[in-house]
Amino acid sequence: MALLEIRNLSVTFRTRGGLFKAVDGVDIVVEPNEVLAIVGESGSGKSVAMLAVMGLLPWTADVTADAMLFDGQDLQTLKPAERRKIIGKDMSMIFQEPMSSLNPCFTVGFQIGEALKTHLGMDKAQRKVRTLELLDQVGITDPERRLAAFPHQLSGGMSQRVMIAMALSCRPKLLIADEPSTALDVTIQAQILDLLVSLKRETGMALVLITHDMGVVAETAERVIVQYAGRQVEQSATIPLFADPHHPYTHGLLAALPERATSSRLPTIPGMVPGQFNRPAGCLFAPRCAHASAICHTTPPPKAGAAMGEALCWTPLVNGMPVGKGAAA
Amino acid sequence: MLIHFLKRLALTIPTFFALMFITFIAIRLVPGDPVEVRVGERGISPERLAQFRAELGLDQPVWKQFLDYVWGILHGDFGKSLVTNEKVMTEFFTLFPATIELSFAAMMFATIIGIPAGAIAAVKRGSRFDQTLMGLSVAGFSMPIFWWGLLLIMLVAERLHLTPVSGRIDLIKFYFEPVTGFMLIDALLSDQKGAFKDALHHLILPMIVLGTVPLAVIARMTRSSMLEVLSEDYVRTARAKGLSPARVIGLHALRNALIPVVTVIGLSVGSLMAGAVLTETIFSWPGVGKWLIEAIGRRDYPALQGGVMLISAIVILVNLGVDVLYGVINPRIRHGA
Ligand SMILES: Nc1ncnc2c1ncn2[C@@H]1O[C@H](COP(=O)(O)OP(=O)(O)OP(=O)(O)O)[C@@H](O)[C@H]1O
Ligand SMILES: [Mg+2]
Numbered sequence: 108m109a110l111l112e113i114r115n116l117s118v119t120f121r122t123r124g125g126l127f128k129a130v131d132g133v134d135i136v137v138e139p140n141e142v143l144a145i146v147g148e149s150g151s152g153k154s155v156a157m158l159a160v161m162g163l164l165p166w167t168a169d170v171t172a173d174a175m176l177f178d179g180q181d182l183q184t185l186k187p188a189e190r191r192k193i194i195g196k197d198m199s200m201i202f203q204e205p206m207s208s209l210n211p212c213f214t215v216g217f218q219i220g221e222a223l224k225t226h227l228g229m230d231k232a233q234r235k236v237r238t239l240e241l242l243d244q245v246g247i248t249d250p251e252r253r254l255a256a257f258p259h260q261l262s263g264g265m266s267q268r269v270m271i272a273m274a275l276s277c278r279p280k281l282l283i284a285d286e287p288s289t290a291l292d293v294t295i296q297a298q299i300l301d302l303l304v305s306l307k308r309e310t311g312m313a314l315v316l317i318t319h320d321m322g323v324v325a326e327t328a329e330r331v332i333v334q335y336a337g338r339q340v341e342q343s344a345t346i347p348l349f350a351d352p353h354h355p356y357t358h359g360l361l362a363a364l365p366e367r368a369t370s371s372r373l374p375t376i377p378g379m380v381p382g383q384f385n386r387p388a389g390c391l392f393a394p395r396c397a398h399a400s401a402i403c404h405t406t407p408p409p410k411a412g413a414a415m416g417e418a419l420c421w422t423p424l425v426n427g428m429p430v431g432k433g434a435a436a
Numbered sequence: 437m438l439i440h441f442l443k444r445l446a447l448t449i450p451t452f453f454a455l456m457f458i459t460f461i462a463i464r465l466v467p468g469d470p471v472e473v474r475v476g477e478r479g480i481s482p483e484r485l486a487q488f489r490a491e492l493g494l495d496q497p498v499w500k501q502f503l504d505y506v507w508g509i510l511h512g513d514f515g516k517s518l519v520t521n522e523k524v525m526t527e528f529f530t531l532f533p534a535t536i537e538l539s540f541a542a543m544m545f546a547t548i549i550g551i552p553a554g555a556i557a558a559v560k561r562g563s564r565f566d567q568t569l570m571g572l573s574v575a576g577f578s579m580p581i582f583w584w585g586l587l588l589i590m591l592v593a594e595r596l597h598l599t600p601v602s603g604r605i606d607l608i609k610f611y612f613e614p615v616t617g618f619m620l621i622d623a624l625l626s627d628q629k630g631a632f633k634d635a636l637h638h639l640i641l642p643m644i645v646l647g648t649v650p651l652a653v654i655a656r657m658t659r660s661s662m663l664e665v666l667s668e669d670y671v672r673t674a675r676a677k678g679l680s681p682a683r684v685i686g687l688h689a690l691r692n693a694l695i696p697v698v699t700v701i702g703l704s705v706g707s708l709m710a711g712a713v714l715t716e717t718i719f720s721w722p723g724v725g726k727w728l729i730e731a732i733g734r735r736d737y738p739a740l741q742g743g744v745m746l747i748s749a750i751v752i753l754v755n756l757g758v759d760v761l762y763g764v765i766n767p768r769i770r771h772g773a
Binding site: 202 | 667669670674679680688765767
């Protein structure tokens with residue numbers, strides 16, 4: 108049985124400029140002990156989708172889904188108090204901005220200990236032992252001294268390690284890491300990713316890794332979901348996805364990897380992700396797509412079969428070339 | 437931290453000198469001097485008048501009077517009241533506990549209601565509660581103390597007979613020697629039945645009158661500070677731990693939201709003193725505020741000058757204290773400087 112099963116998830120924000128669908132019909136399935144990557148440019152709704160799963164969106168967000176199951180429990184019908192027993196314990200999340208995600212008024216030790224107290228009912232002494240163990244596990248040197256440190260005394264990488272320790276404290280079955288290294292500098296980024304992967308191996312938890320870096324995906328993930336402007340445009344196992352991307356957007360992302368570049372200039376995808384006010388009528392990617400035809404601009408595309416990575420495209424690519432033009436219409 | 441504190445302390449010295457100068461001048465700009473006020477309309481021989489003036493040192497040139505005054509203060513001598521011939525210091529500190537008691541009660545009233553009200557308004561922003569509270573806070577903030585005090589006396593004390601009209605305790609029923617100067621504490625210590633309750637009854641109205649403006653300020657400030665904090669990443673982190681909303685809001689968010697509120701509370705001590713002068717006068721509350729007003733009426737120069745200086749010194753010290761407290765609740769300051 109899948110650990111997490113989300114079907115047809117949509118999130119709509121009530122904004123001043125009207126309703127805005129930031130996530131539109133996304134399916135996310137995570138098996139136990141698996142690493143799933145969710146990739147996509149900034150603004151493609153990666154964070155919003157996972158925050159919806161955690162139940163952390165602000166009150167301006169309306170979340171709908173056909174199914175939202177975690178570990179056999181239906182997240183949609185759980186009472187808020189019941190749901191709080193899951194998050195931070197069996198399912199936890201670390202965020203994009205480590206520096207601002209720790210509370211400046213409390214010590215590291217206190218902030219890590221909180222979940223231990225709430226979920227596991229540990230007393231002070233037990234919490235201390237476990238916190239030291241966690242700090243050691245995430246590679247913080249001199250953990251004894253760090254317990255009493257305040258967040259402003261930590262570097263970015265150190266803050267993210269503390270965040271990870273906090274998320275791991277109750278031995279979650281699923282860890283969601285939302286671009287855990289974007290805000291950090293390059294060498295630290297690699298360290299944090301290595302840490303996550305090795306922790307995943309040690310603890311046997313499943314990992315959802317949100318990123319916009321295809322290089323990270325190649326190194327860490329077993330399966331990939333590609334998101335674009337709130338829609339899921341392709342999903343497949345990592346190796347076939349890299350070998351033969353079916354959606355032109357995935358193709359573009361991969362072509363932009365430095366190690367795949369064939370000329371001295373890196374290819375880029377022209378244009379930008381459409382925002383709230385400039386949604387195209389047909390395929391959301393059509394304005395930026397090299398293969399777009401008339402129908403792409405007028406009618407939203409269907410989902411291709413599993414063999415084609417469920418690509419949301421009128422003319423999915425095979426070996427970089429569009430096939431079945433018109434066949435799907 | 438210590439250096440920071442000493443620097444702040446040094447910065448207050450010019451403030452004190454300016455204050456000395458301004459009170460000294462301002463009092464003398466008011467027409468009439470102590471001797472005239474005392475002599476009144478009765479008339480008196482010019483020789484006797486000159487003698488009085490000489491006794492009080494008022495025949496000296498003004499600059500000489502000022503230098504003498506500054507010299508005295510630098511030696512910790514605030515002179516004697518022209519009316520009672522008591523040392524200004526002694527009078528001040530005999531009456532001061534009454535003022536502290538009133539101000540402290542008013543501040544407690546304002547914080548205990550203002551902080552939760554502001555926090556709830558922020559969490560339920562846009563709700564009926566929020567709108568009502570913000571409306572009331574505008575009204576409270578612009579409430580003239582005199583009018584508000586008289587209104588409450590008329591309604592609550594005169595018409596509904598819920599509280600006494602004035603004073604700190606019913607002097608006909610209760611008498612005991614002041615021990616601490618704080619009526620509530622002394623009443624408890626006196627072991628007289630009902631004394632504490634009676635003192636509390638006397639305190640309620642003045643406390644509300646003096647606490648209304650700070651209450652409005654604190655509620656408003658807590659709300660806006662809380663609104664800002666609620667959208668911070670660390671509040672989301674707290675929720676992601678599965679903590680209860682009470683803990684997320686009451687601990688993680690409020691703790692941060694209070695940092696600016698504490699500063700505001702500390703800085704409002706000055707205006708609280710100003711409010712105390714009016715409130716004490718309305719309610720015949722025997723504190724330094726009422727005493728100062730009487731000193732103005734009698735042109736009691738030393739009492740007035742000394743009282744103003746002492747109150748200013750206290751306000752400045754409290755502000756310094758707030759600085760220190762600010763460091764305690766805000767770790768970034770404590771470790772930074
Ligand atoms: N609280 C909110 N109210 C309104 N719109 C929001 C809110 N939060 C996010 N959005 C919008 O939803 C869209 C998706 O945002 P999201 O943060 O999920 O992007 P992302 O894929 O995580 O991007 P990034 O790589 O920059 O983190 C964006 O257009 C964003 O502006
Ligand atoms: Mg994001």
